[in-house]
Amino acid sequence: MDLRLDADELNSCVQCGLCLPHCPTYRVTGDETLSPRGRIRLMREVQDGGAPITTEIVEAFDTCVQCRGCEPACPSGVPYGSLIESTRAALVTEDHVPTRLQRIGFWPLSHPRLLRFGSTMLAIAARLRLVPKRLGIPRDLPWRRRRHSTSGDDVFLFTGCVMDAWQRDVHHAAQRVLETAGYGVTPTADIAPCCGALHAHAGLGDNARRRAEATIAALSADDRPILVDSAGCGAAMKEYGHLLDTPEARAFSSRVFDIQEWLAERIDELPTVTPLAVCVAVQDPCHLRHVQRVHTATRTVLDPFVHRLIELDDDGLCCGAGGAYSVMQPELAGAIRDRKVAAIDRVSPDIVASANPGCSMHLAGGGVPTEHPMSIIDRAIRGPR
Numbered sequence: 001m002d003l004r005l006d007a008d009e010l011n012s013c014v015q016c017g018l019c020l021p022h023c024p025t026y027r028v029t030g031d032e033t034l035s036p037r038g039r040i041r042l043m044r045e046v047q048d049g050g051a052p053i054t055t056e057i058v059e060a061f062d063t064c065v066q067c068r069g070c071e072p073a074c075p076s077g078v079p080y081g082s083l084i085e086s087t088r089a090a091l092v093t094e095d096h097v098p099t100r101l102q103r104i105g106f107w108p109l110s111h112p113r114l115l116r117f118g119s120t121m122l123a124i125a126a127r128l129r130l131v132p133k134r135l136g137i138p139r140d141l142p143w144r145r146r147r148h149s150t151s152g153d154d155v156f157l158f159t160g161c162v163m164d165a166w167q168r169d170v171h172h173a174a175q176r177v178l179e180t181a182g183y184g185v186t187p188t189a190d191i192a193p194c195c196g197a198l199h200a201h202a203g204l205g206d207n208a209r210r211r212a213e214a215t216i217a218a219l220s221a222d223d224r225p226i227l228v229d230s231a232g233c234g235a236a237m238k239e240y241g242h243l244l245d246t247p248e249a250r251a252f253s254s255r256v257f258d259i260q261e262w263l264a265e266r267i268d269e270l271p272t273v274t275p276l277a278v279c280v281a282v283q284d285p286c287h288l289r290h291v292q293r294v295h296t297a298t299r300t301v302l303d304p305f306v307h308r309l310i311e312l313d314d315d316g317l318c319c320g321a322g323g324a325y326s327v328m329q330p331e332l333a334g335a336i337r338d339r340k341v342a343a344i345d346r347v348s349p350d351i352v353a354s355a356n357p358g359c360s361m362h363l364a365g366g367g368v369p370t371e372h373p374m375s376i377i378d379r380a381i382r383g384p385r
């Protein structure tokens with residue numbers, strides 16, 4: 001089967017294995033097939049050797065979290081993210097992966113009113129304990145949300161789909177922080193409801209491209225910066241140039257910034273306040289650390305606002321959230337999270353700062369007290385109430 005992989009990219013792997021310690025699925029299973037090197041070998045066997053697509057091969061690709069922790073560890077610069085995304089898209093196109101449930105589940109993401117209505121119903125069901133625990137749906141999902149309001153046109157704040165329905169308070173906190181620094185903010189709200197990150201992750205390439213085109217069309221009337229407070233959405237939007245391969249998409253991606261990345265360059269514009277009396281461990285979402293590679297900015301912006309920042313000792317290993325991974329692969333996601341929780345327990349922080357909604361909910365499901373960096377800074381700026 002032709003996986004439509006670039007031969008040079010595929011052959012750039014020299015099978016050295018230096019990526020293995022950075023792969024969460026290899027770390028929890030010890031199974032070479034569930035490692036980057038093993039998966040790349042399978043890609044070659046299928047694309048170049050004509051190996052048939054078996055259940056084991058589909059499983060090997062399906063269980064990849066797509067955290068891309070293997071990329072920065074690779075001395076040969078293998079673009080693993082591009083390889084696995086193309087592989088999954090080819091398996092979907094050739095009907096080797098059932099996607100009907102995912103297509104149905106993702107449909108509301110680009111219909112914000114329906115998504116909010118469904119989220120409200122889910123919030124009520126979660127409070128009544130009617131939602132199976134293994135789905136990892138938080139019990140405290142909001143069933144009411146304060147409206148967005150525009151305060152100016154200096155920057156867009158991308159609000160997205162699930163995060164806007166489930167964690168809108170984080171967007172409000174981010175907006176207040178930006179306003180404190182003197183910037184007028186336009187929340188994108190329903191004009192650009194979904195970036196397509198979850199679709200791309202699931203191998204639904206056509207849907208991802210349609211969401212990318214709609215997002216670019218909605219936010220390209222001017223060239224102001226687009227700030228993103230979800231690491232997964234920011235990574236996806238920064239890769240629109242690669243996804244669509246057009247000059248417009250590349251120009252759009254150059255306007256996208258993770259909000260911590262953008263504020264770290266303007267840290268002097270934030271006020272000096274009494275730091276919160278908390279020790280904060282920073283959890284680096286994979287899409288901030290391995291894909292955007294701007295994770296140090298989180299420390300730069302948080303540091304003046306908290307008593308102490310603490311580093312985890314696991315070298316940025318994935319937490320197992322991975323888009324819809326924790327729902328599709330609950331056992332592996334749970335085992336990967338256990339390693340992260342152990343790393344957090346070793347440093348005993350008061351709070352874990354996580355700049356990605358999927359990671360924060362997955363960790364909260366494991367009993368970890370999480371908060372978005374913008375919410376922490378907003379609390380420090382607003383002071384005791």
Ligand code: SF4
Pocket residue numbers: 012013014015016017018019020036037040070073074075076077078
């Ligand atoms: S992906 Fe990179 S680090 Fe991993 S086996 Fe291949 S060449 Fe080595």
Ligand code: SF4
Pocket residue numbers: 022023024025026034035036039063064065066067068069070071080
């Ligand atoms: S993307 Fe993550 S889970 Fe997949 S092979 Fe690379 S390190 Fe392993």
